[in-house]
Amino acid sequence: MVYSKQQxxxxxxxxxxxxxxxxxxxxPLLWMISTSFKNRExxxxxxxxxxxxxxxxxxxxEIWTAGPLMSGIINSLIVAITVTVIGTLTSSLAAFAFAKMRFPMKNQIFLLLLSSMMIPYPAxxxxxxxxxxxxxxxxxLLPLIVPGxxxxxxxxxxxRQYLYSIPNAIIEAAKIDGTSYFGIYARIIVPLIKPAIAAQLILWFMGIWNDYLPPILYLxxxxxxxxQLVIANFNASYAIQxxxxxxxxxxxxxLLPILIIFLIFQRQIIESVAISGVKG
Structure with a gap:
């Protein structure tokens, strides 16, 4: 492709x-890393x-004895891994139902589900x-885990939008062969949408790891x-000094777990943004 001078x-x-x-x-990220290796002066x-x-x-x-940093990491891992693994299973099942199954008022229920996105958490x-x-x-940790x-x-x-790109003929052929809906989901749907599931799981994990408001309410x-609460307590305790x-x-x-996850799975994250723009 030849570009003009203006282009x-x-x-x-x-x-x-x-x-x-x-x-x-x-x-700011570089300054944070640099400051961590300095003395106070x-x-x-x-x-x-x-x-x-x-x-x-x-x-x-010193940070490992200055506060409960290790327990904070363990608690965040418990919440993030439990919610993302089980929540991804239930989310993919729901998406499969809304995209490929027939049941009364399917579209109305899905619109009702989407309308919940317009309700801010503080409300x-x-x-x-x-x-x-x-x-x-x-x-x-239950209030942080159970809803997710x-x-x-x-x-x-x-x-759901990604599943619309999968031909219904595949689903119908599997049903003719006697495969149950859960069998169709496990054997056909999951392998086909694995990249989309991986990308969304990573983004969800990052969101839960950085979550601050619900933990400060309940813990x-x-x-x-x-x-994140442990880091906030560090700031409150040691900023005075x-x-x-x-x-x-x-x-x-x-930051390290999120940074490592992003560096390893950046291709899936970028693909998720691209896919969201072309599927549907």
Whole structure:
């Protein structure tokens, strides 16, 4: 493809703008990592030291005794893995039902399900807290786990749209062969939509890992708090002492799982964005 001079100039301008935006987005991350290797005095040095003159690794050893960081990581893993694994199963089953099965008022029920996306969480969190409090679930991980076990509306919508690209003839042929609906789901549907499931599962895991509002509502005991609450408590406790390297070291540790997952599965994440634009 041959580009005109005007198109080349336009592409160059767009590239420069995107590079500037990328720099502004990555600078806070680089500053966080840099600060985690400094001492307290170097944090406030002028001009700022982007590369510490003397790398300090002591804070990465100190964070494990400064607060319940390990229990926070374990609690976050319990919530994220349980919800995403079981919730992905129920979401894919619901998507299969809405896309390929026939039952009364299917479209109306699906529209009702989509309408729940327009209700912000703060609008229901008080009534939800009262309900879970009556069940004595406060200060446990159950309020964070149980609602997600029944699926994710965004994932259901995404997988339903993806399933529309699968010919109905495949489903009908399997039914003629005597395969049950669950057999069709397990043997035909899941292998065909595995890339879409993987992409949505990763994005959902990242969202749960970074979630802050529900945990701060329900979790009080330090040993039951998720990682994001532990990091927030680090900030409240050590910012007064200007111990920003300790806070940044804990933040780097909390970022590592998400960063590793993104680097490993970035192809699936990018494909999920592309697929969402062309399926349906």
């Amino acid at each position: 080349k100039m336009t592409n160059a301008i767009i590239f420069i703008i995107l590079c500037i935006g990328a720099v502004f987005m990555i600078l 170097a944090v406030f040095a002028l001009p700022p030291e982007w590369i510490p003159k003397d790398f300090q690794f002591a804070k990465y050893a 229901v969190m008080i009534s939800q807290f009262i309900m879970f409090s009556g069940w004595e679930w406060v200060d446990t 076990l029944f699926g994710n509306v965004v994932m259901i919508f995404f997988l 009080n005991s330090p040993e039951i708090q998720t990682l 200007s111990d920003y390297p300790l806070i940044m070291a804990a933040s780097v540790i909390s």
